[in-house]
Amino acid sequence: MVRASQQAKLADEIYLTNLRAIQYLQYNMPISPKVKQAGSIREMPSKWGLDQKDWKFNKIFDAISKPLAILDNLEDGTITSDEVRAVKYVYPELHQEMVQGISNGIMEMKAEGKYLPIDKITQLGIAMDAPIDSTLEPEYISAVQASFSYMPPDANGNPPPQQQVPIQQATIDTGLLTPTQAILV
Secondary structure, three states, X not given: OHHXXXXXXXXXXXXXXXXXXXXXXXXXXXXXXXXXXXXXXXXXXOOOOOOHHHHHHHHHHHHHHOOOHHHHHHHHOOOOHXXXXXXXXXXXXXXXXXXXXXXXXXXXXXXXXXXXXHHHHHHHHHHHOOOOOHHHOHHHHHHHHHHHOOOOOOOOOOOOOOOOOOOOOOOOOOOOOOHHHHHHO
């Protein structure tokens, strides 16, 4: 009985992943001039002579087909935000594992006394569409910004009253919802 329920759960997960992939591809699929004329979506664009929308769609399709390849693209500097969004939408657990692995690697470097420049950490966070290091958390940024704010003493020489610096919550809208999901939210 346990095995049958595990198989059913796995089948549901596979179904939902494929459904997310289909929805994401449908939402991002460009309509090529040939398809507009023929009235069919059966013909996929070739890799040569593509316009920007077709190229973007092929990058998304490749990322969904081979999600781990975005790590190679990250390493060689050819990763695109479209690829990351596709993997984040279709394979959210895998994306979270990638982000966690990168974050752990940065922490291990710090533990060994090696440091990655903050601009590189920021670039990794932007590339992976997720906070990679604790230095990019809103609480840390607010504390650093507060340490730089200086208010001179008043006319009597009294220090200014301490003000509580509000923590700004960052909301990242990656636009990953399909039209169907947007209606349901």
